[in-house]
Amino acid sequence: MSRKLHARRIEGIDKNTCVEFSQLAADYKAVNLGQGFPDFSPPHFIQEAFCKALNGGFSKHQYTRAFGHPNLVKILAKFFSRIVGREIDPMEDILVSVGAYQALFCTFQALIDEGDEVIIVEPFFDCYQPVVMMAGGTAIYVPLKPREGCGPVLSSADWVLSPEELASKFSPRTKAIVINTPNNPLGKVYQQEELQMIADLCIKHDVICISDEVYEWLTYDGTKHVKIASLPGMWEHTVTLGDLCLASLFSSACLNVGWAMGPGHILKHLKTVHQNSVYHCATAAQEAVAVGFQREYDVFGSEESYFHQLPIQLHEKRLRLADCLKSVGLKPVLPQGGYFMIADISNLNVDLTDPSTKDAPYDYRFVKWLIKEKGLATIPVSAFYSPEHKHEFQKYIRFCFVKEDSTLQAAEDILRQWSDSK
Numbered sequence: 139m140s141r142k143l144h145a146r147r148i149e150g151i152d153k154n155t156c157v158e159f160s161q162l163a164a165d166y167k168a169v170n171l172g173q174g175f176p177d178f179s180p181p182h183f184i185q186e187a188f189c190k191a192l193n194g195g196f197s198k199h200q201y202t203r204a205f206g207h208p209n210l211v212k213i214l215a216k217f218f219s220r221i222v223g224r225e226i227d228p229m230e231d232i233l234v235s236v237g238a239y240q241a242l243f244c245t246f247q248a249l250i251d252e253g254d255e256v257i258i259v260e261p262f263f264d265c266y267q268p269v270v271m272m273a274g275g276t277a278i279y280v281p282l283k284p285r286e287g288c289g290p291v292l293s294s295a296d297w298v299l300s301p302e303e304l305a306s307k308f309s310p311r312t313k314a315i316v317i318n319t320p321n322n323p324l325g326k327v328y329q330q331e332e333l334q335m336i337a338d339l340c341i342k343h344d345v346i347c348i349s350d351e352v353y354e355w356l357t358y359d360g361t362k363h364v365k366i367a368s369l370p371g372m373w374e375h376t377v378t379l380g381d382l383c384l385a386s387l388f389s390s391a392c393l394n395v396g397w398a399m400g401p402g403h404i405l406k407h408l409k410t411v412h413q414n415s416v417y418h419c420a421t422a423a424q425e426a427v428a429v430g431f432q433r434e435y436d437v438f439g440s441e442e443s444y445f446h447q448l449p450i451q452l453h454e455k456r457l458r459l460a461d462c463l464k465s466v467g468l469k470p471v472l473p474q475g476g477y478f479m480i481a482d483i484s485n486l487n488v489d490l491t492d493p494s495t496k497d498a499p500y501d502y503r504f505v506k507w508l509i510k511e512k513g514l515a516t517i518p519v520s521a522f523y524s525p526e527h528k529h530e531f532q533k534y535i536r537f538c539f540v541k542e543d544s545t546l547q548a549a550e551d552i553l554r555q556w557s558d559s560k
């Protein structure tokens with residue numbers, strides 16, 4: 139066929155970093171600290187709930203309510219009403235989606251029009267730019283930067299937004315701002331005063347805040363996760379996105395149940411996109427997650443809670459990886475939350491003359507070299523920046539530490555052998 143096949147809306151977004159580097163890791167059978175998923179099983183109670191749902195009769199194998207399985211939306215509303223501090227209507231204020239990815243897609247397709255501007259805080263989960271573009275929007279970027287004069291940047295808490303620079307990005311065309319807390323890849327957990335700064339601008343300019351909180355239960359060292367929707371006046375301005383199976387909850391990406399939560403007058407538009415695209419999420423998976431969520435509601439705040447246990451388990455892995463990276467000359471930025479840790483690689487002098495990557499940013503070339511020559515997979519952090527800011531942040535790579543200890547040990551062995559051989 140001679141005529142152009144693909145639509146303009148997908149021009150230039152065909153490449154995906156996770157897809158590219160996960161394939162390279164598989165091709166080279168590398169130890170994979172790249173893509174963010176656990177390499178251990180979910181807790182028994184969620185596995186049992188999933189098996190019970192699958193054996194729960196024909197209704198669990200057929201369509202359930204399009205906008206969310208009644209058992210699930212009811213427990214979600216009950217659970218988060220307590221956290222947000224307001225009565226959440228399970229039937230109006232929640233949309234269950236196929237992972238948070240689909241919730242993101244529905245949100246942008248429903249709310250962003252040609253010419254609308256969307257402020258994206260960098261570094262950002264790399265799908266934000268494509269979903270803004272597919273909706274016809276224009277991405278406006280504002281980077282988190284290491285705080286001036288803080289000395290060596292040891293923590294994600296040291297990466298902050300400039301109030302002046304952020305305020306300057308709002309214009310009459312600004313429709314939404316996207317934040318992600320805890321952040322992927324940096325691990326920053328926005329504190330109340332930072333969220334209040336964003337909230338004040340959203341209310342002043344009548345802008346919607348899209349708050350991606352898939353890692354909300356994974357915070358460390360006593361760091362508290364604050365939902366921007368819980369701040370005064372922000373419920374009406376916020377779409378909160380969550381994930382019921384990835385990091386935050388049950389460490390089971392395969393269940394792939396996410397959600398969007400917010401006021402019914404906004405959520406009704408996301409539901410329009412949902413019912414005209416995916417329409418429905420797996421009933422048995424939703425039932426299993428509802429059972430898991432009910433359990434967590436009953437034990438919330440106690441030592442039996444998985445939300446309590448998982449961060450403790452991951453805290454040790456996080457410190458172990460940071461120690462290893464420091465011992466071989468990398469400079470890790472300790473994350474306040476989430477699945478990932480970035481490390482500054484500027485101290486490492488590696489011959490990156492591979493002609494196949496000569497025009498790529500330094501971290502891309504380094505990551506490919508690390509996979510091909512050392513058998514260790516990570517992700518280049520410049521992939522989480524806009525074209526205009528990539529060059530400023532091409533000396534960092536991202537590690538996922540939500541892995542079995544044996545996997546982390548294998549990665550450490552590779553790094554230490556390399557370090558000893560230098």
Ligand SMILES: Cc1ncc(COP(=O)(O)O)c(CNOCC(=O)O)c1O
Nearest residue numbers: 173174237238239263322350352381396
């Ligand atoms: C911030 C954020 N939002 C949304 C999502 C999507 O969540 P879900 O898997 O529920 O669709 C993810 C998924 N994980 O990313 C994998 C990686 O960076 O290696 C995410 O990190």
